[in-house]
Amino acid sequence: MPPKQLVDPFSLQVGNKEETTLADVAAHTAVTLTDIRRRNPQLDVYKISDKLPAGTIVHLPQTLSERGNPYGCFFTIGEAEDAMRKLEARLDRLLEEEGPNLPELPTRRVLSKMERIVTQVKEEGERQLARVREEYSECERRPALLQFLVDLEPVKRLREQLDEEYDGRKLRLKVMDEGNSELFRHAEPRYPNKGIAASLRHNVIDTSEDFCLTEHSHRWEFTFFTPGSTTEPQETWAVLSCQSLGTLLDTFVCRNCIPVNISKNAFFFIGGTFYVDNRHAGEGGEDYEDLTAPIRHFDPCGEGASTEGETRQKNIAFGNCPVKYVSQTTFGDLNLRLGEYGVMRHLGWCNHYFYLSSVTSLRGFDRDDHTRAAYPQRVMKTPTRVVRCRLCRSHPATVVCYNDEISPESPCPYCVPCFELLHATDEGEVEEGKFFAIRLPQGKYYTA
Numbered sequence: 001m002p003p004k005q006l007v008d009p010f011s012l013q014v015g016n017k018e019e020t021t022l023a024d025v026a027a028h029t030a031v032t033l034t035d036i037r038r039r040n041p042q043l044d045v046y047k048i049s050d051k052l053p054a055g056t057i058v059h060l061p062q063t064l065s066e067r068g069n070p071y072g073c074f075f076t077i078g079e080a081e082d083a084m085r086k087l088e089a090r091l092d093r094l095l096e097e098e099g100p101n102l103p104e105l106p107t108r109r110v111l112s113k114m115e116r117i118v119t120q121v122k123e124e125g126e127r128q129l130a131r132v133r134e135e136y137s138e139c140e141r142r143p144a145l146l147q148f149l150v151d152l153e154p155v156k157r158l159r160e161q162l163d164e165e166y167d168g169r170k171l172r173l174k175v176m177d178e179g180n181s182e183l184f185r186h187a188e189p190r191y192p193n194k195g196i197a198a199s200l201r202h203n204v205i206d207t208s209e210d211f212c213l214t215e216h217s218h219r220w221e222f223t224f225f226t227p228g229s230t231t232e233p234q235e236t237w238a239v240l241s242c243q244s245l246g247t248l249l250d251t252f253v254c255r256n257c258i259p260v261n262i263s264k265n266a267f268f269f270i271g272g273t274f275y276v277d278n279r280h281a282g283e284g285g286e287d288y289e290d291l292t293a294p295i296r297h298f299d300p301c302g303e304g305a306s307t308e309g310e311t312r313q314k315n316i317a318f319g320n321c322p323v324k325y326v327s328q329t330t331f332g333d334l335n336l337r338l339g340e341y342g343v344m345r346h347l348g349w350c351n352h353y354f355y356l357s358s359v360t361s362l363r364g365f366d367r368d369d370h371t372r373a374a375y376p377q378r379v380m381k382t383p384t385r386v387v388r389c390r391l392c393r394s395h396p397a398t399v400v401c402y403n404d405e406i407s408p409e410s411p412c413p414y415c416v417p418c419f420e421l422l423h424a425t426d427e428g429e430v431e432e433g434k435f436f437a438i439r440l441p442q443g444k445y446y447t448a
Contacts, residue, residue, distance in 0.1 A: 009317050010062050016054035023048045025058055032073045035061060062272035062321050063340065066230050068355050070340035074271060077220060078332030080359075081241050085217050088361070113166045117158070124154050201377050204251040210372040212242050216362060219369075220331055221379060223357040227254055230341070230353050236380035238360070240372060241332035245275055249326060249346060251376045255387070255446065256350045256411060258402070258438055263348030265289045266326075271336035274323045291345055292323060384447040389415040391422065396445040404435035413446055 012029065014020045022043065026033050037044060039059045046052060061074070111119070132149045139145045164170070219238040226232045239248055249266055265288065268275040274292040281288040296319045336342070336356055344352045362370055369377075386396045390412050397413030404412060406422065414422070419437075423430050430437075440446065 008059075010060045012058045012060060014052045014054055014056040014058070019051045021049050021051060022046060025052075029060055030067065030070060031060055034073045038074075062318060064269070064343060064353075066341050066353060068230070068339050068341040068353075070337045072338050074335055074337050076333070076335050077241050078330075081218050081332065084359075084361075085214075088217070088363075113162055116162055120158050121155060124158070196378055196381060200381065201379075202251070202374075203253055203378075204247070204376075205373055206243060206247045206375060207373070208244075208247075210242070212372075216240050216242070216370050216372070219360050219362060219375065219377075220356065221358045221360060222248070222354050223380070224252070224344070224352050224354040227256060227350050227352060233380075233382055234352075235378055235382065236357060238375060238377045238379050239331050240375050242330055243372065243375060245326035245329050245331065246277065246279060248331075248376050249277060249344070252344070252346065252352075254346075254350060254352065256347060258400070258411075263287065265291050265348045266344070266346040267291050268326065268342060268344050269321075270334055270342040271340075272321050273335070274318075274321055275326050275329055276323060277326045279327050289348075291348070296321065296323070387413050387446040389413060389418050391415075391418040398440045398445060400438050400446060402436040402438075404437075407435075 012025060022033060022036060025031075026036060029036075033048065036058065039061065043052075043056075043058070052058075128151060132146075135149050136146060139149075219240060221236050221238045223236045224234050226234045234254065237248060237251070245268060249268075264277070264280045266277040267290075269292075274296070276290055276292055278288065278290075298318070338356055338358075341353045341355050344354055346352075368374055389395050389397050390408065391414060395415035395417070397415055399414045399416060399419045400411045401407050401414065401419075401423075402411050404410060404423075420428070420430065423435075425431065
């Protein structure tokens with residue numbers, strides 16, 4: 001039997017049935033031409049519109065099946081921050097040189113829609129004021145009848161008139177044309193600040209020494225989703241480029257964090273690179289485990305090799321991804337794209353999708369926000385909701401079971417009646433030796 005040939009899932013082979021160009025590959029894979037040429041230097045001889053020969057192999061970056069909405073090229077955070085800092089300095093010099101020579105802006109003669117509304121409503125109110133005063137006196141100045149004395153029909157007609165006058169389609173704006181809907185797409189949605197109180201901005205403060213020679217100029221914001229979800233955002237954390245990945249890992253808390261001894265094994269997958277948390281490997285090393293090893297050494301054909309090295313050679317997918325450590329990597333070292341999903345696995349098993357949502361200049365922020373001790377900082381948190389019982393799906397959950405053989409998942413939330421119905425004996429006693437359960441006090445519920 002001939003040996004099985006493995007297929008690299010992160011490569012594309014050009015067929016002979018249809019003409020394929022580099023532009024087609026970029027559009028089909030959502031990878032920029034710059035990144036394609038960077039990974040395939042042998043394709044530099046072809047132009048964007050040149051037909052690629054049949055059988056050409058195009059190597060692509062290692063990505064997740066859930067990619068999100070990536071845009072732009074791969075970049076290194078540290079280099080990008082230096083470039084933005086230099087650009088801001090050039091803009092400041094340009095403003096100093098050209099600012100005194102700039103002409104004054106002419107007086108604006110066209111009022112905005114809101115200004116028109118305020119002006120005309122004020123004029124309409126002055127016109128009706130004399131009549132309303134007279135009729136109000138006839139009604140013996142009874143406040144309950146005052147609302148019926150105002151004629152609202154002119155205001156309604158004014159609103160319809162202004163809505164028609166300021167209709168974007170009648171203004172012939174290009175952005176309102178249906179044919180240009182793809183060109184003027186809405187930007188990546190930013191989840192609004194949910195009024196983060198000062199007490200909720202930090203979970204763990206970074207107490208490490210700040211040896212940065214330059215002042216911190218930007219903060220990088222990462223949005224995390226709830227466990228296993230790609231549609232329910234949980235919160236957004238802002239970090240500095242000089243901080244290590246471990247600071248964000250230490251401050252992150254989700255609904256699966258329990259007040260008992262839990263696994264410290266964790267890793268990030270960002271931009272085709274694994275970042276393993278090995279900070280506790282020296283503490284005896286009994287509970288330390290490289291969670292990326294099963295992923296990198298996975299044999300798709302199911303025929304394990306005799307040595308670890310052979311297994312790594314067989315796995316041509318995630319086995320080719322570099323492995324680094326969170327304690328030795330800062331956010332400035334990350335190579336990634338805006339909007340592209342990464343994965344954080346913490347507690348040994350809990351997975352969170354996340355992505356770089358934005359970068360914000362620290363100009364105009366308080367002086368305290370320029371210090372390293374202010375980060376990681378929570379800048380967005382979605383409202384929490386009560387977790388319902390996994391069995392009845394009606395009552396709030398007050399009990400969570402771990403490693404329970406008869407539960408459909410671990411952890412599994414239950415309300416008290418369903419928990420006792422499923423786990424209690426005929427005498428009403430619960431045998432907790434076969435699982436681990438956490439009960440909340442009366443009046444408290446699990447939220448997510």
